[in-house]
Amino acid sequence: MVGVDVGGTETKAVLLDASGEVLAQRRGATPPRASDTAQRVLDLTCSLVGELAEHAAPVAVGLVVPGIVDETRGVAVLSANLGWSDVPFAPLLGARLGLPVAFGHDVRAGALAEHRSGAARGAADAVFLPVGTGVSAAHVRSGQVHSGGGYAGEVGQVPVEVRGQRVRLEAVASAGAIGQRYRERTGNPVAGAADVARLVEGGDPAAAEVWDEAVEALGHALIWLTALLAPEVVVVGGGLSQAGPLLFDPLARRLAADWSLASAPEVVPAELGDRAGSLGAALLAADLLEHRNPVINRTEER
Amino acid sequence: MVGVDVGGTETKAVLLDASGEVLAQRRGATPPRASDTAQRVLDLTCSLVGELAEHAAPVAVGLVVPGIVDETRGVAVLSANLGWSDVPFAPLLGARLGLPVAFGHDVRAGALAEHRSGAARGAADAVFLPVGTGVSAAHVRSGQVHSGGGYAGEVGQVPVEVRGQRVRLEAVASAGAIGQRYRERTGNPVAGAADVARLVEGGDPAAAEVWDEAVEALGHALIWLTALLAPEVVVVGGGLSQAGPLLFDPLARRLAADWSLASAPEVVPAELGDRAGSLGAALLAADLLEHRNPVINRTEER
Incomplete structure (x- = not known):
């Protein structure tokens, strides 16, 4: 094969x-x-x-x-x-x-791959949420992925409010957008989101701001997909999933703060890269x- | 039966x-x-x-x-x-x-009933969105409703921002909340959302404000479920669905303004009441x- x-x-x-x-x-x-x-x-x-x-x-x-x-x-x-x-x-x-x-x-x-042999292995239902050049989602239920005529999962296109402006989710939260927004705000020519993550860890306030806005926007997606689908597991993939606790800790805090039902999913990094x-x-x-x-x-x- | x-x-x-x-x-x-x-x-x-x-x-x-x-x-x-x-x-x-x-x-x-014999008849997939004493959603796909261990569809619990405050969606957008928010804001002892709807049509600015906030919050739910699931049809049920164009026109405008993909669902009132x-x-x-x-x-x- x-x-x-x-x-x-x-x-x-x-x-x-x-x-x-x-x-x-x-x-x-x-x-x-x-x-x-x-x-x-x-x-x-x-x-x-x-x-x-x-x-x-x-x-x-x-x-x-x-x-x-x-x-x-x-x-x-x-x-x-x-x-x-x-x-x-x-x-x-x-x-x-x-x-x-x-x-x-x-x-x-x-x-499908994360469900059969990756981070969602054994879960009855799961959402795969890759955050890379774009942001999208796919819902696996009973071993089948929902396609919706090809249009399901385009969460990157949802308008969200950031700093008083309405922008598409992936213009704030994709790995590409994180690098770009930091460059625009500081003039510092970082290569991408991984550089911004390192700057956040080093205490750079502009990096922290850009990062927090991205995580806030991803938090919206996480809450809505939890409310609508109640998956057991949300597998975050794409480049941003390599950020570790810098991404997963605030997402977990967001779920804990904003979702009181017993249905909160585990939010885990993808395994198959x-x-x-x-x-x-x-x-x-x-x-x-x-x-x-x-x-x-x-x-x-x- | x-x-x-x-x-x-x-x-x-x-x-x-x-x-x-x-x-x-x-x-x-x-x-x-x-x-x-x-x-x-x-x-x-x-x-x-x-x-x-x-x-x-x-x-x-x-x-x-x-x-x-x-x-x-x-x-x-x-x-x-x-x-x-x-x-x-x-x-x-x-x-x-x-x-x-x-x-x-x-x-x-x-x-299920709206899918088999109501407003979603013939649709490959559909979301039922009843707006009554609460707000929730159910996704029908391949003739089966997704339960998610019993927790799927609790969109009424999602925090949304209204007038600078974060409140649960159904505290703004449920039929009950619409009546209550109007009473709180004006002291006018309306019975419920239907009264507020009549006041909106009569030009009452406080009623219009409460109504617009509810529709804005429901619009969030509509955009996110469209992005995640791309259903062919969204069937709005519950008491609020009887409001007619006062509800469905602004929801359609919201979809047209905020959703550019070809996947925008039809948004229609429930048929089975x-x-x-x-x-x-x-x-x-x-x-x-x-x-x-x-x-x-x-x-x-x-």
Whole structure:
């Protein structure tokens, strides 16, 4: 089984044996946004699959991409960052490879992987909340991820109020936004959220302010998903999940202060790191061969 | 089939034939909060079932109550308003009636009823958002309501910021809160939200202020549930849903202003009114006989 995860900058591919063990992996630079990005993503995917096939011939391939994905039709509906719309990746890649192809969404695939073999292992239901270049969420229930026609989980788009202004959650709380907001406020050219985290720990007040605003905004998402879904576990992934107690302590305090019901979930860091998407893609491929459908979309419910 | 819905003040019972047609209905006053409320609710339920049985002998009974309900164990975990905790209603009522008893949650049962035969008919997924004495939500997906161990949907408990203060959503946006906040602000002894709605239409500025704050708070819930779940339809129920355009127009404007993705749900009034819970209770009973489980809880997922 091969799983391929097309990220905003990097594409990761992983080869698993039948028992789910990782045999090999490859990475490549995701083609930049252009008129032929989808074609070049297909080329890159075929090339990575070819390299991995030298270790062991895959019996199926899973491909996952960001943006709006309709799993039922196997179509990438929209990616603002990669600049495509309505690309039927599943049939296109299947024809190129001559193999069964499962096609899905990077975050929902990551949620599946964290649920089957990561931080949400054993939980009856869980929410995966990756905080990286964007912020999104995926709800796993009865082993299936909710897709909502491809649109479920776009919490990064919710307007929140910060410093008296209404901005989208991910313009405050994504790892990218944290670095950018600190640069804008101080002129200090930090590389990203990890630098800001170090500055917070070193006592930099501007860093603490930017960080607190991000955590406050993520706290809104945490409270609302707890109220609506009452998951047992919330798995925070993406780059920001590596911040440790600087992130998880205030989130836990927020839940304790603002959520009085007995349903407060555990909030834990992801275990699979940036491989969650590619491992999840391989799970989609394995499930395809076993005629299991790990994603609940709308079309098939009709 | 009989369905019984224990409300905060009134208990409603409905008798359905095998095709789902309503043959008869009865109502009774819910016993007040006391040490023996649960016992007296059982007495009342048996009495209502007995009256309805004069029309046609029921083959099963569904009972739904408010608060925290664990459908799998058939237990009412907690009701702050009715003052009980850990009452095993399903076996207690089953023993009293000598009939199969399905036990559930009033809002989740109402969601089922609106999905099968009300305003969410035909939708692949839907959220039921009753705004009455409290505010809660239930997500129906693939025909099943998500329970989250009994805790899913408690959106009324989410803190929101109103006039610079953090208060629970249902302390601002429930039908009860709207009446109370207007009384507190003006001294005008209105009976409830319907009176406030009339005052808004008559141009009363204090009423408009209270109303706008409620709608603003409900707008938060609407945006977050849209972002997390991307339902096709949001069915607003409870007393407030009778306010018509005064409620639905600003909610639609809020979605249009704050949600740019193509996933914005239709927001529509409930069709089954205050019978949604009892009709849903009867559906639970019918599903019990057919060995279908319309509620996804945690326990059975383990």
